[in-house]
Amino acid sequence: MQVVVLGNGITGVTAAIGLRALRPDWRITIVSGESTYHYSRPALMYVFMGHMRYQETKPYPDRFWSEQGLELVRAWVDRIDPEAKVLECRDGSKIPYDRLLIATGAKSNKFGWPGQDLMGVQGLYNLMDLRLLAANAERARRAVLVGGGLIGVELAEMLKTRGIDVTFLVRESSYWNNILPPEESAMVTELLREEGLDLRLETELDEILDDGSGRCRGVRTKGGEEIPCEIVGLTAGVSPNLSALRGSGIPCGRGVLVDWGLKTQVEDVWAAGDCAEIQTEGEGRNLIQQVWYTGKAQGEVAARALAGEEVRYTPRTWFNSAKFFDLEYQVYGFVPPKKGEENHHFWIDADGKKSLRIVEKEGQVLGIQVMGMRLRHLVCERWLKEERSLEYVLSHLYEADFDPEFFSRSLIGEVTA
Amino acid sequence: MSANDDPEEILAFDEENEAFPAPMPSQRPKPNALGVLARLLVGVGAILLLVWAIWGMQFVPNLLWPIGIFGALSLGGILWSVATYGGKPGGIRNDGTFFNAGTSRGWVAWILGFVFTLFYVLLYWYPNGVAGLVALVDPLSRGLFGLPANRWFLYGFLYTLAVLVMGIRMLYRYRHNKYQIYRTLSVMFFQTILAFLIPHLLQLFDQPEFYFSYFWPLKYDYLFPSTIHGLLKQPGGLAVFMVFWTVALSLVAVPILTYFFGKRWYCSWVCGCGGLAETMGDPFRHLSSKKVSAWRLERFLIYFVLLLIVALTAILWINSAMEGGFLGSFSQAYAHWYGFLIGSLFAGVIGVGFYPILGSRVWCRFGCPQAAILGIFQRLFSRFRITTNGGQCMSCGNCSTYCEMGIDVRAYAQRGENIVRASCVGCGICSAVCPRGVLKLENGKGSGDRFEGSENPLAALRVSLGKGFEKRS
Numbered sequence A: 001m002q003v004v005v006l007g008n009g010i011t012g013v014t015a016a017i018g019l020r021a022l023r024p025d026w027r028i029t030i031v032s033g034e035s036t037y038h039y040s041r042p043a044l045m046y047v048f049m050g051h052m053r054y055q056e057t058k059p060y061p062d063r064f065w066s067e068q069g070l071e072l073v074r075a076w077v078d079r080i081d082p083e084a085k086v087l088e089c090r091d092g093s094k095i096p097y098d099r100l101l102i103a104t105g106a107k108s109n110k111f112g113w114p115g116q117d118l119m120g121v122q123g124l125y126n127l128m129d130l131r132l133l134a135a136n137a138e139r140a141r142r143a144v145l146v147g148g149g150l151i152g153v154e155l156a157e158m159l160k161t162r163g164i165d166v167t168f169l170v171r172e173s174s175y176w177n178n179i180l181p182p183e184e185s186a187m188v189t190e191l192l193r194e195e196g197l198d199l200r201l202e203t204e205l206d207e208i209l210d211d212g213s214g215r216c217r218g219v220r221t222k223g224g225e226e227i228p229c230e231i232v233g234l235t236a237g238v239s240p241n242l243s244a245l246r247g248s249g250i251p252c253g254r255g256v257l258v259d260w261g262l263k264t265q266v267e268d269v270w271a272a273g274d275c276a277e278i279q280t281e282g283e284g285r286n287l288i289q290q291v292w293y294t295g296k297a298q299g300e301v302a303a304r305a306l307a308g309e310e311v312r313y314t315p316r317t318w319f320n321s322a323k324f325f326d327l328e329y330q331v332y333g334f335v336p337p338k339k340g341e342e343n344h345h346f347w348i349d350a351d352g353k354k355s356l357r358i359v360e361k362e363g364q365v366l367g368i369q370v371m372g373m374r375l376r377h378l379v380c381e382r383w384l385k386e387e388r389s390l391e392y393v394l395s396h397l398y399e400a401d402f403d404p405e406f407f408s409r410s411l412i413g414e415v416t417a
Numbered sequence B: 001m002s003a004n005d006d007p008e009e010i011l012a013f014d015e016e017n018e019a020f021p022a023p024m025p026s027q028r029p030k031p032n033a034l035g036v037l038a039r040l041l042v043g044v045g046a047i048l049l050l051v052w053a054i055w056g057m058q059f060v061p062n063l064l065w066p067i068g069i070f071g072a073l074s075l076g077g078i079l080w081s082v083a084t085y086g087g088k089p090g091g092i093r094n095d096g097t098f099f100n101a102g103t104s105r106g107w108v109a110w111i112l113g114f115v116f117t118l119f120y121v122l123l124y125w126y127p128n129g130v131a132g133l134v135a136l137v138d139p140l141s142r143g144l145f146g147l148p149a150n151r152w153f154l155y156g157f158l159y160t161l162a163v164l165v166m167g168i169r170m171l172y173r174y175r176h177n178k179y180q181i182y183r184t185l186s187v188m189f190f191q192t193i194l195a196f197l198i199p200h201l202l203q204l205f206d207q208p209e210f211y212f213s214y215f216w217p218l219k220y221d222y223l224f225p226s227t228i229h230g231l232l233k234q235p236g237g238l239a240v241f242m243v244f245w246t247v248a249l250s251l252v253a254v255p256i257l258t259y260f261f262g263k264r265w266y267c268s269w270v271c272g273c274g275g276l277a278e279t280m281g282d283p284f285r286h287l288s289s290k291k292v293s294a295w296r297l298e299r300f301l302i303y304f305v306l307l308l309i310v311a312l313t314a315i316l317w318i319n320s321a322m323e324g325g326f327l328g329s330f331s332q333a334y335a336h337w338y339g340f341l342i343g344s345l346f347a348g349v350i351g352v353g354f355y356p357i358l359g360s361r362v363w364c365r366f367g368c369p370q371a372a373i374l375g376i377f378q379r380l381f382s383r384f385r386i387t388t389n390g391g392q393c394m395s396c397g398n399c400s401t402y403c404e405m406g407i408d409v410r411a412y413a414q415r416g417e418n419i420v421r422a423s424c425v426g427c428g429i430c431s432a433v434c435p436r437g438v439l440k441l442e443n444g445k446g447s448g449d450r451f452e453g454s455e456n457p458l459a460a461l462r463v464s465l466g467k468g469f470e471k472r473s
Helices: A010-022 A041-049 A063-067 A127-138 A150-160 A182-194 A292-306 A377-385 A390-395 A410-416 B007-011 B033-058 B064-085 B107-125 B127-145 B151-173 B178-204 B225-233 B237-261 B272-279 B282-287 B292-321 B328-350 B362-366 B369-381 B409-413 B429-433 B457-466
Strands: A002-006 A027-032 A070-074 A077-081 A086-089 A094-096 A099-102 A106-108 A142-146 A165-170 A198-201 A205-210 A216-221 A226-228 A231-234 A238-240 A256-258 A269-271 A276-278 A319-324 A327-333 A343-348 A355-361 A364-371 B384-388 B439-443
Touching: A002 A010, A010 A027, A010 A070, A010 A292, A041 A127, A041 A150, A063 A070, A099 A292, A127 A231, A142 A150, A142 A216, A142 A226, A150 A165, A150 A182, A150 A231, A150 A319, A182 A198, A182 A319, A182 A327, A182 A343, A182 A355, A182 A364, A216 A231, A256 A269, A269 A292, A319 A377, A327 A377, A343 A410, A355 A390, A355 A410, A364 A377, A364 A390, A390 A410, B033 B064, B033 B127, B064 B127, B064 B151, B107 B127, B107 B151, B107 B328, B127 B151, B127 B178, B151 B178, B151 B272, B151 B282, B178 B272, B178 B429, B225 B237, B225 B292, B237 B369, B272 B282, B272 B362, B292 B328, B292 B362, B292 B369, B328 B362, B384 B409, B429 B439
Parallel strands: A002 A027, A002 A099, A027 A070, A099 A269, A142 A165, A142 A231, A165 A198, A256 A276
Antiparallel strands: A077 A086, A086 A094, A106 A238, A205 A216, A216 A226, A319 A327, A327 A364, A343 A355, A355 A364, B384 B439
C-alpha cells in the first residue's frame, strides 16, 4: 500500500506519524514543495527575530524520518489526477498513490484590494513569505499592516526588531473585538499602543499605491489618508490553499469538501487541516478550522482514516492560546465577544496586566479565558466536560493554576476569596 | 502571478542553507547614549586591565587602580544591561541572539573564548602570567582581609565580581519572573558569602580555608583522608565542624533535598559553578549541543568521571588505612592526574573558557560528579518534574533552544509528557521562554506520579536509556 500525504505541516506529519504506528509495513510518502523537513510554522517569527535558527524550528531531528520509514519528497504538485491516482509535479515527475491525504494548508487572504500584488505586499504564512519579508525589510523603514488578527501582532513584533515603524489598520473599533470581549480587547489595544505601534482603529484599506516601478510606496485608507510605507502586511486571516486541486475534479467549496470522516467525495482521497471544509449537513455552517491545535487533531483522525478505520472527527473542547508581545492569552470553551444570554464574570488586577473571565449559563460554566496568567489545560477541559458550576470552579481555581513558582497569585486569591 | 511567488525562485530555494541570513548591520538596533557610555566604560576598563596584566609588575600598587578599573567594568556592565533591556516592560528579550557576533559563535565569541581560556591556562600552570593582575588586586586583598593577594584571591575576586555584575544583568533582564529573581539572588549570595568572604576570613583567623557551599565529589579532596586528617589535627572545634559538614552534606543533605526539590536546589541555586553559568554564562546558554551524539557522550562521560573520583577516594582511604601499603605511589599519581585533567582542565579551561563556543554548562553536563549523583537521585527518587500543559505545545522549539543542558524539551512537551531527566538543573528558562505557557517546574506530592513506569524506577530508567524512536524493522 502506497500512501501519499500532500503537505508537511502539522496536519500532514501528524497523520503520517500516526499512520506509521498503525501500519508498520505500508509505504508512506510526504510531499511538500516548501521544505524537505517539517518545521513549526508558529516558530517562523522567532527565526526572523533571531531567537532561533531555522534548524531549531524542526520538531524532529532529520534522522527521525528515515528511522520511521517516512519518505520525504520535495516537489510542488501542480495537479492531482484521481482517475490515474497520480500526483503530477512541476518538475515533470509523477508520484503514484493508493491513498492520498490532502493537507495543503492555507494562504493569506487577499480581498481584491487595488495594488495587492505589488512588490512589498505580502502575507506571513510559510517559509517563502519569511524569506520575502527578510528581503522586503532590507529597504523598509515603515510598514502598514492590514487586518487585526494574531498574525498581524506577530508581524508587528517582528518588524519592530528591525527598527521598522509599524502602522496597524484595524477595521474594528478595538483590536480583535470580533473574538475578544471588550475588556480583553481593550487590554491588548492598550498594550499595542505601549509597544509603540501606530494603531488606527476603524480604518480600512482603500488602495495600495504603486511607486511607478511595481513596488508599493504607501497605502490610502478609505478615509482618504495616504500613509507612506515600503511594506504592506496582509494579515486579514487565511483561506484554504487549493492551488494543487485545480482541474482535479475533487469537489471544493471554500476548502476541500469532506465528511466528518475527513473523506472527500473522491475515492481514496482524504483532506484535513487548514485546507479542509467539513460538510455538516444541516447542522449549520460548514466547519473550517484553521489553528495549530485543530490541524494536529484532524491529523490524528486522518491517520486512522488512511489506515482504513471507520472514524469520525469530533472537535475537542475548544481551546486556543497566543502571545501579544509579552502578554499571554489562553481560552478554553465558549467565550463569545458579545454578551448573549449567558453571564460573564470578569476580574482584572490593579495594573491591568492580568485578567480572568468565566462565562456561565444557568449555573454551568461554558468557558474560561485568561490574560497574563497560565491555566492548566486538562483541568479546564475537565471542568467544562463535567459541566461544573461557577461556585465549583471558583473554589477549585488553584487546581488549574499553572503559573511558575513564586509568581503572584493575588488575582486567583482575590477571585476565590 | 505576482513577482512574489515566481516559481523558479521558489524551486531554487534552499531552506536549510541560504534562506534566513542575519539582517544587514543597518537594520540592527543601534545602542542608545547609555549603551554607548556602557560600552565605553567596559572598553576602557578592559584595556587598562590588559595593560596591568602585561606590565602590572612594574607599577606601584595603589587602591585607586583596582577600584577604578573594576568600578568601570562593573558600572559599564550594569549600564549595558539597563540600556539593552530597559525602556520597556520586562519580558523575554532574545531578539538578535543568533545575529550577534558575541552570542552566535561569531568573531567576538572566539576572541572572548580565547581570552577566557588563556586566563585559565596562565592561572593554573603559568602563574607568572597573571602576576600583573595579582599586583593590581593586591591593595584590595590587603584592604579587605589584611593579607597579600595571590593568584587564588585574584581568581575568587574576578569570579565573584562576574557573578555579581552578570547577576544584576540577570535580575534586570528577568525582572518580570520571580523564579529567576530569587534564584539569581541565591547564587549571588552563596558565591559572595560562602565561596568568597568566609574562606578568606577563615584564613585571616588562622583557620583552614573552607568552602561551605561545595561538597565531595565536586570538591573532590574534601573526603580525601589527607584533608580529613588535616582538619582533625587542627586545634579548636571549627575544623571538626567542617568535617561534620562535609560528611553531612555529601551523604545526607544531598539525597534528602534532592528528593524534595530536584537537583536544582544545588545546581542552579547554590553551586558556584552553576552560579557562574547562570549569570556570566546566560548569554551563551543556547549554544549547548542538542545532538544525540552529545547526549550519548554526556551519559558516558559524567558517570565515568563519577566512577573515577569514587574509585580514587576509595583507593586513598584503603591506602591510608594500610599506611601506604596499598598502591601508595599509584594513588598519589592518580590524585595528581585527576586534579590536573578533571579539576583544572575540564572544569576550568573547557568548562568556563569555552562558554562562548560550547555554551555555559559544559562541565555541569559532561563532567561534574556532583551533578551525576544529584542527577541519579533526581531521575529515580525525586518529586521534581517539569509538567507540560495538555495539548498547548505548538512545537516552536524555544524551550529546547534555550536549554543550557541540551535537553530536547520540545520532544516531551509536544507529546504532552512530563520531563524527568537526570541532567535538568531546574533553571526554569524553558518555562520562561515558552510563548504558550506549556511548561511548569513543580515539586509534586511524591515521585510516583511523574511519568509512566515511575513506580518501578529501575525499569523506567532502562527504558529511557534505550528510548528514542524505535527503529523500523
